[in-house]
Every structure is written in structure tokens, then in C-alpha cells.
Amino acid sequence: MPGANGRGSPVVYFNARIVDPASGTDIKGALVTEGGTIRDFGPALFKDALPFDCERIDCGGKVLAPGLVDMRVQLREPGEEHKETIQTAADAASAGGVTAMVCLPNTDPVIDDVSGVEFIARRAREVRATKVFCYAAATQGLEGKELAEMGLLAEMGALGFTDGPRALGEAQVMRRALSYSRAFDALILQHPEEPSLAKGGAMNEGETSMRLGLPGIPALAETMMIERDLRLLELTGARLHIMHVSTAEGVEAIRRAKASGLRVTCDTAPPYFTLTETDIGDYRTFCKISPPLRTGRDREAVIAGLADGTIDAIASDHAPQDQEAKRVPFAQAENGVVGLETLLPLSLALHYRHKMPLLDVLKKLTSAPAAILRLPLGRIAKGAPADLVLFDPDRPWIVDAKRFRSKSKNSPFDEMPVQGLVLRTVVAGRTLFEARTP
Amino acid sequence: MSPVVRPDFPAAAAPAVPFRHRHLLGIEGLSAAEISEILDIAEQYVELNRRGGAKSALLRGRTMVNLFFESSTRTRTSFELAGKRLGADVINMSSEGSSVKKGETLLDTAITLNAMHVDVLVVRHPESGAVKLLSDKVNSVVMNGGDGQHEHPTQALLDALTIRRRKGRLQGLIVTICGDVLHSRVARSNIHLLNTMGARVRVVAPPTLLPGAIERMGVEAHTDMRKGLADADIVMMLRLQNERMQGRYVPSTREYFRFFGLDYEKLDAAKPDALIMHPGPMNRGVEIDSEVADDFGRSVIQEQVEMGVAVRMACLEILTRALRSNAPSVEVAN
Numbered sequence: 001m002p003g004a005n006g007r008g009s010p011v012v013y014f015n016a017r018i019v020d021p022a023s024g025t026d027i028k029g030a031l032v033t034e035g036g037t038i039r040d041f042g043p044a045l046f047k048d049a050l051p052f053d054c055e056r057i058d059c060g061g062k063v064l065a066p067g068l069v070d071m072r073v074q075l076r077e078p079g080e081e082h083k084e085t086i087q088t089a090a091d092a093a094s095a096g097g098v099t100a101m102v103c104l105p106n107t108d109p110v111i112d113d114v115s116g117v118e119f120i121a122r123r124a125r126e127v128r129a130t131k132v133f134c135y136a137a138a139t140q141g142l143e144g145k146e147l148a149e150m151g152l153l154a155e156m157g158a159l160g161f162t163d164g165p166r167a168l169g170e171a172q173v174m175r176r177a178l179s180y181s182r183a184f185d186a187l188i189l190q191h192p193e194e195p196s197l198a199k200g201g202a203m204n205e206g207e208t209s210m211r212l213g214l215p216g217i218p219a220l221a222e223t224m225m226i227e228r229d230l231r232l233l234e235l236t237g238a239r240l241h242i243m244h245v246s247t248a249e250g251v252e253a254i255r256r257a258k259a260s261g262l263r264v265t266c267d268t269a270p271p272y273f274t275l276t277e278t279d280i281g282d283y284r285t286f287c288k289i290s291p292p293l294r295t296g297r298d299r300e301a302v303i304a305g306l307a308d309g310t311i312d313a314i315a316s317d318h319a320p321q322d323q324e325a326k327r328v329p330f331a332q333a334e335n336g337v338v339g340l341e342t343l344l345p346l347s348l349a350l351h352y353r354h355k356m357p358l359l360d361v362l363k364k365l366t367s368a369p370a371a372i373l374r375l376p377l378g379r380i381a382k383g384a385p386a387d388l389v390l391f392d393p394d395r396p397w398i399v400d401a402k403r404f405r406s407k408s409k410n411s412p413f414d415e416m417p418v419q420g421l422v423l424r425t426v427v428a429g430r431t432l433f434e435a436r437t438p
Numbered sequence: 439m440s441p442v443v444r445p446d447f448p449a450a451a452a453p454a455v456p457f458r459h460r461h462l463l464g465i466e467g468l469s470a471a472e473i474s475e476i477l478d479i480a481e482q483y484v485e486l487n488r489r490g491g492a493k494s495a496l497l498r499g500r501t502m503v504n505l506f507f508e509s510s511t512r513t514r515t516s517f518e519l520a521g522k523r524l525g526a527d528v529i530n531m532s533s534e535g536s537s538v539k540k541g542e543t544l545l546d547t548a549i550t551l552n553a554m555h556v557d558v559l560v561v562r563h564p565e566s567g568a569v570k571l572l573s574d575k576v577n578s579v580v581m582n583g584g585d586g587q588h589e590h591p592t593q594a595l596l597d598a599l600t601i602r603r604r605k606g607r608l609q610g611l612i613v614t615i616c617g618d619v620l621h622s623r624v625a626r627s628n629i630h631l632l633n634t635m636g637a638r639v640r641v642v643a644p645p646t647l648l649p650g651a652i653e654r655m656g657v658e659a660h661t662d663m664r665k666g667l668a669d670a671d672i673v674m675m676l677r678l679q680n681e682r683m684q685g686r687y688v689p690s691t692r693e694y695f696r697f698f699g700l701d702y703e704k705l706d707a708a709k710p711d712a713l714i715m716h717p718g719p720m721n722r723g724v725e726i727d728s729e730v731a732d733d734f735g736r737s738v739i740q741e742q743v744e745m746g747v748a749v750r751m752a753c754l755e756i757l758t759r760a761l762r763s764n765a766p767s768v769e770v771a772n
Binding site for chain 2: 205206207209210211212213214215282283324327328329330331332
């Protein structure tokens with residue numbers, strides 16, 4: 001594969017539209033990588049003549065941006081390799097333009113001790129593709145009771161602490177987690193859902209759940225938890241990240257908290273700004289996610305939150321599920337949507353349909369999540385890691401779940417027309433993916 | 439016995455609008471014309487059944503399977519009788535002791551049934567949407583015998599037939615549905631049907647058993663039973679399941695009966711000739727006073743059961759139309 005040398009000889013990407021949201025750059029020019037880093041870039045670079053002693057890649061005027069940093073994926077390895085492995089997830093990530101991803105600790109066994117963090121790091125080295133990081137469990141066994149060894153886990157490389165798809169429900173436990181995390185300035189990530197209100201629920205509570213006869217989860221379950229956690233954050237002064245915000249009131253609560261100076265960040269995922277509860281239609285289990293799809297009003301509020309900066313980042317929320325987990329009655333189906341391969345085009349709809357500047361959209365996929373996680377990634381700069389995505393922002397295509405690299409195909413976006421096609425993905429100077437079409 | 443009022447209908451006339459659905463999964467989505475067509479045909483079966491001994495050959499050689507993932511006697515027997523009176527071969531399958539219990543998935547069951555060339559499949563399942571899921575995968579005509587808290591279409595149809603025969607119409611009647619609306623598929627199907635047919639629907643329940651968005655279904659919601667029953671033409675009681683009683687939704691049986699159970703005192707608020715209905719099985723002394731339930735003049739609970747068979751025969755006739763007209767006419771020699 002061209003550009004796959006990665007042994008240190010330079011690679012020149014010319015005729016590119018170089019877009020770097022961190023610095024606000026949007027220029028025509030060239031970029032040269034050497035080994036795993038970006039050596040130089042700019043409008044004047046190699047303008048007159050390209051060097052001969054290197055590999056040259058014609059970008060055809062398309063967008064060359066920092067590779068996407070996906071701050072929340074579920075990799076299913078170890079424990080559920082029939083749904084996904086780090087290898088297949090890495091393939092999917094590359095096809096989606098994602099060069100770094102962070103996995104939740106809800107594997108089997110749970111990542112709640114140093115050997116779990118080590119395992120992910122070792123498997124990532126073996127796969128030698130996408131940069132893979134992990135969060136560790138905030139509480140032992142994700143049981144929401146006793147704190148995990150945050151200090152040791154952080155030292156080992158855990159980027160933050162969360163009970164993954166479960167909320168830290170008990171107020172006292174959340175208080176202690178936030179409080180204790182300050183010793184290491186560690187990030188606590190919360191799944192914002194009051195468990196007792198959400199228990200047994202299968203979808204958003206409202207008219208649609210009533211008509212379908214499905215037990216509902218009120219939007220209030222999210223708002224209450226966010227409000228509570230913000231109070232606890234005020235009390236403890238820690239760093240809190242609220243995952244996949246889905247409700248209008250949730251966005252508003254975070255907006256107010258940010259205005260008052262609290263150290264809170266949040267993200268959302270494409271389903272929440274693309275779909276609504278009515279997409280469940282006749283019990284489509286591929287639309288079953290947690291938190292559940294909400295109303296049109298919530299979707300608008302999420303988009304507004306993205307536009308005004310209340311919502312810092314967009315994560316794919318990649319959650320592979322096999323047929324057995326989804327082809328069952330709705331209430332019994334597992335939650336989740338595979339998202340790595342649709343993250344970029346679905347996010348670009350914010351630019352095309354909702355008029356967000358391209359730089360802002362890309363920022364939420366690159367430098368913003370990297371900054372929250374304190375990773376030196378997600379930007380184009382001299383000496384920065386050569387993690388890049390080349391994409392055609394205009395190219396329309398139709399999502400075909402059958403062609404996903406991911407082992408699981410549970411996507412509600414199958415057959416959806418989208419805009420923006422990944423042409424090439426480069427991690428540490430090596431091309432890991434190249435689109436077959438010219 | 440009170441006089442049976444029957445609306446005029448052109449017997450056996452071709453329906454103005456053909457029934458557009460392959461399956462009967464719910465009332466939502468049926469038009470008033472389609473509902474009327476089912477009821478009109480059911481009327482004829484009521485007469486046929488009353489005459490006794492009448493057995494049609496309409497579904498001769500056809501196989502009908504009653505697939506019940508939830509225990510039921512009344513509904514299953516009613517479907518079985520309907521199928522048999524139309525001449526179908528009826529097989530009952532329940533989840534008890536079957537491969538379902540051994541972990542077979544719903545879709546495996548569908549594949550198995552396809553291989554057996556079942557013509558009509560009646561399904562009852564504890565999960566909302568399970569019948570729809572199955573209908574996507576089987577080749578048979580599917581009738582929903584009740585799915586979770588979603589719909590129970592034949593119950594609503596038999597209720598409508600009962601009302602129409604007694605009152606001569608559905609339009610303009612005040613129908614009050616009382617009880618556990620939150621968990622009731624019977625309530626949902628009835629609300630859809632009665633609204634489509636122009637009745638005025640009220641629901642009465644403690645707020646914990648009323649969905650928050652219930653008024654979006656076009657009903658009037660009450661928590662005071664006497665107000666909800668004021669001038670009602672029809673009182674439909676719903677069954678209250680015992681698990682709702684352990685202080686979860688309602689503190690106790692006696693408190694429930696005191697405020698939401700149907701007795702003569704509360705019934706007083708309704709019209710003097712109001713009919714009392716219940717989908718069964720009843721919890722006497724919980725949602726309905728025994729005396730009221732057995733009131734010969736006003737309770738039509740037994741009649742509902744009778745109408746059930748006729749309505750299910752009508753549904754079978756309509757849903758197998760395509761099947762019967764497409765089938766090659768092969769006479770089996772015997």
C-alpha cells in the first residue's frame with residue numbers, strides 16, 4: 001500500500017486543502033511527514049518542485065485534516081470477541097478516518113485493575129493500527145460501590161474513570177469518586193441517567209413509547225443526574241465529563257454550569273443529532289441505544305448545543321452488537337449502534353444541513369476531545385504526530401452496513417445517503433486505509 | 439334478554455374499500471371502513487354460530503397455529519374454535535415445554551414454522567412488538583393475539599361488536615375505560631378503535647397507572663371515577679394484575695377497590711342503561727364488585743366472549759382472502 005512505509009522516509013501530501021481546527025488553519029498547500037511525525041506543512045512548501053527522494057501523494061485538492069479522536073467506543077475485547085475485536089474495530093476506525101480511540105471499561109473482565117489497562121495497551125501494540133486508549137472503571141467491577149485504584153490506573157495510562165454504560169448512581173459514591181480523583185487531577189466520565197427512573201425502560205418516555213406499549217425512560221432521568229452531578233462537582237472541584245448528552249434540559253444545565261465556571265465538559269454522538277424516537281417506527285431495535293433517542297425538540301437542542309460550544313465533542317459511541325442481541329423483541333434487545341464508519345459523514349451534516357462552520361465540526365472530532373483527554377493528538381503542527389485523514393467533504397455516498405469493517409452491522413444508518421467520504425487514513429505516518437474508488 | 443339492535447348493512451356486499459393489510463397486528467392503522475367490514479362479517483358469523491352445528495369449509499385444508507408465549511385459556515380457545523368452525527386444521531403451541539423454553543429464539547421459531555407451511559399464525563407474546571417482529575419473518579398470515587402492552591386487536595373488535603349490537607352504533611357513545619391503562623394492550627386497541635369509529639373515550643385510573651401522554655391519544659383522562667363515569671354509555675373495566683398491588687403502583691387492593699373498583703354507587707354516575715364490559719379474567723372485589731359483574735341486565739361480559747369467536751372468524755375470512763384466491767384449486771381425492 002502506498003505510504004505504508006512508516007520507516008522514516010518522508011511522505012509528501014501535496015495539492016491538499018489543509019484544515020487544522022486547533023489553529024484555525026484552512027489553506028491550500030502541502031504537508032510532509034517523516035516517520036511518525038509531521039515535519040512541515042504550508043502553502044509555499046514544495047510549491048515549485050516536489051522532492052524526488054520521497055513518496056508523493058496527490059490529495060486532489062481534498063481536505064487533509066488531523067485524524068479523528070473518538071473519545072468513546074466499546075471494543076468488546078476481551079470477552080465478547082464475537083461482536084468485535086480490537087483488530088476489527090481498528091479496521092473500522094481506519095475506514096472511518098479515526099486515528100485514535102478510547103474504549104470503555106465494560107469488557108469481560110472489566111478494566112478495573114492495571115492488568116486490564118496493560119492488556120489493551122499490549123493488544124493495541126500488536127494490532128499496530130489505530131491508537132487505542134482506555135478508560136478504567138471508576139468503581140470495582142462497575143458495581144458502583146467501591147472505588148477502583150485511580151492512582152495506579154492513571155499511572156498505567158487510563159485516560160479517565162467511568163462505569164461505562166452504567167451511571168454512578170449513588171450520590172455518595174459519585175461524591176467520593178469526584179473528590180478522590182482530584183489527587184491525580186483525573187477525569188471522571190459519567191453516563192448521565194438516574195438508574196431508578198431508567199430501570200426497565202426501553203425507550204424515551206412519551207407519546208411514542210405509550211403507543212408502542214414500551215416501558216419508557218423519562219428525559220428527566222438525564223436532567224436530574226446532570227443537575228446532581230454538577231452540584232457534586234461544585235462541592236468537590238474535580239473534572240467532570242458528561243457523556244452523550246441527549247436532552248434539551250441536559251444541554252441547558254451544562255450551558256449554565258459552564259457559564260458559572262465549573263470544570264465540566266460533555267459530548268454527544270451522531271444518533272442524538274441525526275435521529276429521534278420516532279425513527280424506532282415499528283420496533284427497530286437498531287435504534288435502541290442508551291440513553292434512548294429523544295424527541296425532535298431534544299435533537300434541535302443538541303444541535304444548538306454543538307453550535308454554541310456547550311457540547312465540546314462528538315464521539316461515535318461505537319457499540320457493536322451481533323444479530324442475537326438485536327433480532328429479538330425490542331425490550332429484550334441490547335443497546336447500541338456501530339458508529340466508527342459513519343462518524344465523519346454524519347457529523348458533516350452539521351456543516352451542510354445546520355450551517356456549522358467546517359472547522360467547528362472538525363474541532364469537535366479532533367482537537368477538542370484530545371484536549372479533554374490531554375492527549376497530544378488531533379492537530380496539524382510541526383512535530384505533531386502524523387495522524388491524518390484525507391477526505392472529500394462533498395462526495396455523496398450511501399451507507400452500506402454490509403460493507404462495514406466492523407464485525408457487527410447494527411447501524412440504523414444503513415442505506416442512508418450521506419455526504420463526505422474518507423479517502424485515506426494515516427496513523428503515525430503509515431497509511432492504514434485507502435478508499436478503493438478514485 | 440334485552441333486544442338486539444342491529445345496524446343495516448349490505449349483507450355479503452363487496453366492500454367499498456378492500457382490506458389493505460396482510461396481517462392483523464393492531465387496530466392502529468385500520469380505517470373505519472375496514473373495521474366496519476370486519477364487524478359486518480362477524481355479525482353473520484354470530485347468527486351462524488347461534489344456529490349451531492354450522493361448520494364452514496372456507497379454510498378446509500388450511501393450517502392455523504396458535505402460538506402462545508403467554509398463558510391464556512379464553513383467547514386461545516376462542517381462536518381455536520374460530521379456526522375449527524371455518525374448517526381449518528388448528529394446532530396449539532405454547533411456550534410451556536416447547537423448544538422456546540429451551541432457548542430457541544423467536545426467529546428460529548419463525549423459520550421452523552415457515553418450513554411447516556403454516557397458513558395462519560396467531561401469536562400472543564409478553565413483549566410489545568414481538569408479533570410484528572415475527573410477522574416480518576414468516577410467510578404465514580399473522581394475527582396478533584396480544585403483544586406485551588401494545589395491542590390486542592381482536593379484543594377491541596369483539597368489544598366493538600358487542601357494543602354495536604347492543605347500542606346500534608359506536609359513533610357518539612361515551613365509553614369510559616377504567617383501570618390499569620398503563621400496562622393494558624386492551625386499552626390501547628380499544629382507544630384506537632373507538633376513536634376511529636367516532637366514539638368519545640375517557641380513561642379512569644390512579645395517576646400511577648395512566649401514561650403521562652395519554653391525552654395525546656385523543657382521550658379524556660380522569661382520576662375521579664364518578665366524574666369519568668358521568669353519562670357514560672359504556673363502562674369497560676380492565677383487569678388489575680396482582681403484581682401492581684405490592685405497593686408498586688397502588689398501595690393495596692382495598693384502597694384500589696374503594697376508589698377505582700366498579701360498584702353500584704359509582705355506576706350510578708353513568709347512564710341508566712350503561713353496559714358493563716370486562717375483557718376477563720375478572721378479579722372480583724378488586725376492579726369490579728361481584729354483583730355488578732353478574733348483573734344480568736347490564737353486564738355483557740358473557741356476550742363479549744361469544745362475540746370473540748365471531749370476530750375471529752371474520753378476521754380469518756378477511757385475512758385469508760388473498761390466500762384462497764391465489765391457491766390452485768386442487769381437489770384432493772379421498
